[in-house]
Amino acid sequence: xxxxxxxxxxxxxxxxxxxxxxxxxxxxxxxxxxxxxxxxxxxxxxxxxxxxxxxxxxxxxxxxxxxxxxxxxxxxxxxxxxxxxxxxxxxxxxxxxxxxxxxxxxxxxxxxxxxxxxxxxxxxxxxxxxxxxxxxxxxxxxxxxxxxxxxxxxxxxxxxxxxxxxxxxxxxxxxxxxxxxxxxxxxxxxxxxxxxxxxxxxxxxxxxxxxxxxxxxxxxxxxxxxxxxxxxxxxxxxxxxxxxxxxxxxxxxxxxxxxxxxxxxxxxxxxxxxxxxxxxxxxxxxxxxxxxxxxxxxxxxxxxxxxxxxxxxxxxxxxxxxxxxxxxxxxxxxxxxxxxxxxxxxxxxxxxxxxxxxxxxxxxxxxxxxxxxxxxxxxxxxxxxxxxxxxxxxxxxxxxxxxxxxxxxxxxxxxxxxxxxxxxxxxxxxxxxxxxxxxxxxxxxxxxxxxxxxxxxxxxxxxxxxxxxxxxxxxxxxxxxxxxxxxxxxxxxxxxxxxxxxxxxxxxxxxxxx
Numbered sequence: 195x196x197x198x199x200x201x202x203x204x205x206x207x208x209x210x211x212x213x214x215x216x217x218x219x220x221x222x223x224x225x226x227x228x229x230x231x232x233x234x235x236x237x238x239x240x241x242x243x244x245x246x247x248x249x250x251x252x253x254x255x256x257x258x259x260x261x262x263x264x265x266x267x268x269x270x271x272x273x274x275x276x277x278x279x280x281x282x283x284x285x286x287x288x289x290x291x292x293x294x295x296x297x298x299x300x301x302x303x304x305x306x307x308x309x310x311x312x313x314x315x316x317x318x319x320x321x322x323x324x325x326x327x328x329x330x331x332x333x334x335x336x337x338x339x340x341x342x343x344x345x346x347x348x349x350x351x352x353x354x355x356x357x358x359x360x361x362x363x364x365x366x367x368x369x370x371x372x373x374x375x376x377x378x379x380x381x382x383x384x385x386x387x388x389x390x391x392x393x394x395x396x397x398x399x400x401x402x403x404x405x406x407x408x409x410x411x412x413x414x415x416x417x418x419x420x421x422x423x424x425x426x427x428x429x430x431x432x433x434x435x436x437x438x439x440x441x442x443x444x445x446x447x448x449x450x451x452x453x454x455x456x457x458x459x460x461x462x463x464x465x466x467x468x469x470x471x472x473x474x475x476x477x478x479x480x481x482x483x484x485x486x487x488x489x490x491x492x493x494x495x496x497x498x499x500x501x502x503x504x505x506x507x508x509x510x511x512x513x514x515x516x517x518x519x520x521x522x523x524x525x526x527x528x529x530x531x532x533x534x535x536x537x538x539x540x541x542x543x544x545x546x547x548x549x550x551x552x553x554x555x556x557x558x559x560x561x562x563x564x565x566x567x568x569x570x571x572x573x574x575x576x577x578x579x580x581x582x583x584x585x586x587x588x589x590x591x592x593x594x595x596x597x598x599x600x601x602x603x604x605x606x607x608x609x610x611x612x613x614x615x616x617x618x619x620x621x622x623x624x625x626x627x628x629x630x631x632x633x634x635x636x637x638x639x640x641x642x643x644x645x646x647x648x649x650x651x652x653x654x655x656x657x658x659x660x661x662x663x664x665x666x667x668x669x670x671x672x673x674x675x676x677x678x679x680x681x682x683x684x685x686x687x688x689x690x691x692x693x694x695x696x697x698x699x700x701x702x703x704x705x706x707x708x
Contacts, residue, residue: 198294199232201286204275205308205459206332207301208237208260209415210267212368212462214329215299220372220379223297223325231296233379235268236289237261239279239394242307248583251401252551256413256586258396260460263414265393271372272380276391283314290322297325301332301459304501305590334365334463334494337501348502350514350605355495356482368465407549411454411586418455425450426469433479435486442556443542443619443628450486451552453587456493463490493592500591507594509575514604517694518687520566520573527572529670530565531580533633536662536669538645539619540564542632549632551586559600563613566601567684569671574601602684609684612677616645635660 202219210216222230243249265275278285289295298319303312312328319326330336340358341348349355396403411417426432440448455461470486473479482488505512528534533541533548543557553561558581564570565577574597581597582588598604619628626644630637636647638658643650648662648669655661662668 197231198296199234200230201234201236201289201293201295201298203298203300204235204237204264205300205303206457207459208264209418209460209462210264210271210371211415211419212331212465213301213371214331214369215301215327217369217372218327218329219297219299220375229378230376231378233273233375233381234276234289234293234295235273236276236278236391237264238282238285239277239399240282240311241280242311244399246307248579250551250583250585251406252584253586253588254399254401255396255406255409256411256454256551257458258394258399259409259413259417260415260458261393263416263460267415271375272377273375274381275393277393278391279394282311283318286315286318290318290324295319295322295324297327299327299329302328302330303332304337304497331462331464332459333497334467334490335359335362337494337498340494340498341502348499349495350499352483352492352495352605355498356491359491359494364471365464365467367468368462410550411451411552413454413458413460415455415460418452418461421450421452421455422461422466422469425452426473429473432470432473432486433477436480436484437489437555438484440554440556441622442554442560443539443623444554445627445631447552447554449554454552457587457589463493466490496591496595500595507575507578507590509573509603512604515598516603516687516691518601518603518684521571522576523570523572526570526670527576527580529667530561530570530572530577534667534670535564535615536648536667537564537615537673538626538629538633538636538647540615542629545632547581547584551584553585558596560613560615560618562597562600564615566597567609567680568612569615569673569676569680571676571680571683574598574603577601602688607688609688610681612681615673620645633666635666 200219200223202216207213207215216235219233220230261275261277268274278289286298298315300312303309316326340355340362343358343362344354349358396406437449452461452466456463456466467487467490474487479485480488482491499514500506503512503514506514509515509517530540531544533544535541535544540561543553543561546557547553547561562574562577565572566574578593578597581593585593595605599606602609620626623629625641626636626639629644636644636658639647639650639660640654643654647655647658647660647666650658650662652661660666
């Protein structure tokens with residue numbers, strides 16, 4: 195009788211370091227000899243995501259690169275990555291029998307579909323008498339544990355989450371990667387070359403390489419660890435880092451750009467946290483929410499609320515989201531998404547996003563505010579879908595949470611604070627170099643007109659080789675007028691939400707008084 199094998203199922207945790215589920219897969223199973231069983235390392239291209247999630251070509255490239263890098267790192271240990279394509283439940287129904295699986299491990303996920311999928315896979319494993327071991331390692335803390343430390347209530351402010359974290363203390367330290375595999379765990383040459391489970395290429399996922407821009411942020415654990423080391427090399431910069439003081443429109447990123455690597459699990463958030471802690475210890479440093487630790491806590495905040503809130507990615511039936519009567523104008527959505535609003539600062543950001551797959555968080559704030567409560571008065575759900583497609587670091591919890599925040603639909607109450615599509619960018623880039631880089635059609639405009647080219651005389655436009663309204667669009671709205679109207683709408687929406695909240699609380703209060 196065959197001794198069977200163990201599967202480790204890679205999903206988001208596309209790395210070897212700090213991977214407790216992978217390390218558990220290397221341990222002997224109960225009832226086996228003292229040595230571990232043969233190991234199969236599996237990733238599944240699930241068609242559900244292609245049907246239900248907008249995945250842009252830059253993110254596909256990042257994922258394919260991450261899988262290729264993971265395969266190379268596994269091969270250096272004498273193993274390889276098996277990439278299957280199809281419904282995970284059906285695939286495991288087959289593999290559990292074909293490979294005589296005794297145990298399967300994976301990193302836990304908090305997204306709604308992931309939890310449903312994992313529950314079904316667990317049922318199939320149980321039916322086949324297969325041990326299932328799962329571990330928390332995508333976040334610093336277990337979201338359920340955070341809620342339990344708050345007496346069962348989901349923390350709905352960053353400040354509350356931060357206070358809970360202070361009572362919990364530091365997250366677990368990261369685990370080392372496996373240094374070697376025992377011979378029984380290694381794969382044979384035939385297994386490594388098995389075409390059924392080959393690493394996919396771009397064509398396999400419907401992406402034409404000729405349509406891609408140069409890759410600025412290659413995917414994979416190797417690149418993530420390298421970027422972490424480079425980002426933390428200047429320890430003074432790390433200690434003094436305050437996110438609001440970084441530039442949204444610098445020609446090179448003014449922050450770490452580690453978010454795509456953390457999102458795909460190419461880089462452990464716990465490793466990031468403890469590398470920062472080493473630099474902070476014994477020295478004066480910035481603090482949450484603006485510090486680098488603070489950025490990781492923002493991630494924990496949205497993960498915690500998202501994991502515990504039904505319909506978190508929607509406005510309707512979402513208990514934390516204000517019900518705001520947004521407009522639905524496909525032409526405005528199209529203009530915003532394709533950098534044709536007529537506001538150079540906004541269009542430059544959206545151009546960078548589409549080309550490179552990453553933009554600074556204040557740039558995200560600027561275009562999100564503009565799209566929703568600031569100017570266009572469109573639903574944050576539509577904006578979220580565009581970010582979902584174009585961002586390398588698009589993350590279900592963070593994307594929904596940040597869009598609710600910037601549209602003042604949840605978490606943020608100062609709806610009267612609006613980013614100007616003209617003034618805000620000029621603060622950090624008065625010469626408009628960022629605009630000229632991403633909108634070369636405007637490159638010859640003098641700096642006094644670069645943020646408002648529609649105000650320039652026709653002679654200036656002719657000299658710049660760009661006629662506004664012909665070569666570059668006029669502003670889609672008049673910011674000064676619509677921002678005032680939208681403020682009034684937001685005030686009414688907040689009043690209505692407060693009234694509904696009072697009405698909902700009244701029966702409970704009356705019952706309590708009886």
